[in-house]
Amino acid sequence: xxxxxxxxxxxxxxxxxxxxxxxxxxxxxxxxxxxxxxxxxxxxxxxxxxxxxxxxxxxxxxxxxxxxxxxxxxxxxxxxxxxxxxxxxxxxxxxxxxxxxxxxxxxxxxxxxxxxxxxxxxxxxxxxxxxxxxxxxxxxxxxxxxxxxxxxxxxxxxxxxxxxxxxxxxxxxxxxxxxxxxxxxxxxxxxxxxxxxxxxxxxxxxxxxxxxxxxxxxxxxxxxxxxxxxxxxxxxxxxxxxxxxxxxxxxxxxxxxxxxxxxxxxxxxxxxxxxxxxxxxxxxxxxxxxxxxxxxxxxxxxxxxxxxxxxxxxxxxxxxxxxxxxxxxxxxxxxxxxxxxxxxxxxxxxxxxxxxxxxxxxxxxxxxxxxx
Numbered sequence: 001x002x003x004x005x006x007x008x009x010x011x012x013x014x015x016x017x018x019x020x021x022x023x024x025x026x027x028x029x030x031x032x033x034x035x036x037x038x039x040x041x042x043x044x045x046x047x048x049x050x051x052x053x054x055x056x057x058x059x060x061x062x063x064x065x066x067x068x069x070x071x072x073x074x075x076x077x078x079x080x081x082x083x084x085x086x087x088x089x090x091x092x093x094x095x096x097x098x099x100x101x102x103x104x105x106x107x108x109x110x111x112x113x114x115x116x117x118x119x120x121x122x123x124x125x126x127x128x129x130x131x132x133x134x135x136x137x138x139x140x141x142x143x144x145x146x147x148x149x150x151x152x153x154x155x156x157x158x159x160x161x162x163x164x165x166x167x168x169x170x171x172x173x174x175x176x177x178x179x180x181x182x183x184x185x186x187x188x189x190x191x192x193x194x195x196x197x198x199x200x201x202x203x204x205x206x207x208x209x210x211x212x213x214x215x216x217x218x219x220x221x222x223x224x225x226x227x228x229x230x231x232x233x234x235x236x237x238x239x240x241x242x243x244x245x246x247x248x249x250x251x252x253x254x255x256x257x258x259x260x261x262x263x264x265x266x267x268x269x270x271x272x273x274x275x276x277x278x279x280x281x282x283x284x285x286x287x288x289x290x291x292x293x294x295x296x297x298x299x300x301x302x303x304x305x306x307x308x309x310x311x312x313x314x315x316x317x318x319x320x321x322x323x324x325x326x327x328x329x330x331x332x333x334x335x336x337x338x339x340x341x342x343x344x345x346x347x348x349x350x351x352x353x354x355x356x357x358x359x360x361x362x363x364x365x366x367x368x369x370x371x372x
Contacts, residue, residue: 060076078143090150100145198224233302
């Protein structure tokens with residue numbers, strides 16, 4: 001069961017839409033012999049139960065909250081010790097985070113351009129569109145596990161033909177053309193965006209200051225492999241928390257380090273709390289406000305893979321803009337007293353106190369006035 005179940009209607013009304021529920025994507029997942037977990041909270045991706053995935057010679061499970069079932073999905077896959085997955089190509093984008101283990105991946109196109117690169121726990125990379133690829137476990141003793149987010153639901157439902165999606169003979173040389181350094185770690189950036197297709201260690205990657213998201217935040221963004229799928233890493237110090245915000249469905253937030261909790265709620269309702277640690281997954285439902293709190297004694301860091309976010313005409317995400325001027329971010333000054341008390345109580349369990357006073361005061365210097 002999903003943590004947040006959509007309201008149910010009577011069988012007569014539901015029956016009129018029954019044929020629209022069973023999409024090409026769902027039929028394809030069933031053909032893989034795997035389950036779809038319809039959740040927006042997974043306590044630990046590293047221990048979630050997997051089933052044999054014969055088509056890929058591995059084990060896996062799909063995670064697809066109802067709000068994102070027609071846009072992007074998430075799946076976890078495991079490679080046996082000394083094993084490898086079956087090679088595959090696909091006409092949709094995919095971004096990967098290595099949860100555990102070490103190994104390598106080969107990527108090649110129909111022209112024969114091929115690159116192989118190595119990875120370990122904490123690495124992030126993307127599969128270039130429609131490239132052949134194959135993952136290998138570099139250890140003969142331990143399994144390797146990764147989590148990936150893809151556009152499979154949208155593309156499979158668009159074409160309605162899995163054979164076309166997985167067997168389309170078309171190279172996209174502007175996405176990948178066998179460049180020797182394609183999967184080399186790079187440090188060049190444009191604003192918040194790091195211009196790379198491979199991050200070897202997401203947990204220790206240097207970040208850029210992002211005061212707009214509150215309380216000493218660090219931030220970096222990616223659009224790997226020339227893709228349209230957005231992703232970013234955020235970090236916040238001990239005793240602090242991020243500003244609440246909302247956006248559309250499809251964000252998969254994976255905790256990389258630290259200990260804390262998130263609040264999620266639809267407009268006008270009470271927040272629900274979800275405790276997290278490294279390996280936890282948070283998937284905010286469409287238009288729900290959510291807020292992340294560092295309740296531990298170390299900096300907290302997370303990675304977000306997502307479909308897209310609404311932006312203003314300047315290209316700024318609406319979730320970075322104050323609600324006071326029409327955005328989707330709640331300023332500290334406008335949050336409830338209960339939010340601050342819950343945070344203080346959570347820190348007290350570790351003998352810590354909030355370190356938010358300076359951030360509250362700093363916000364007041366540039367805070368837009370409340371709308372009339």
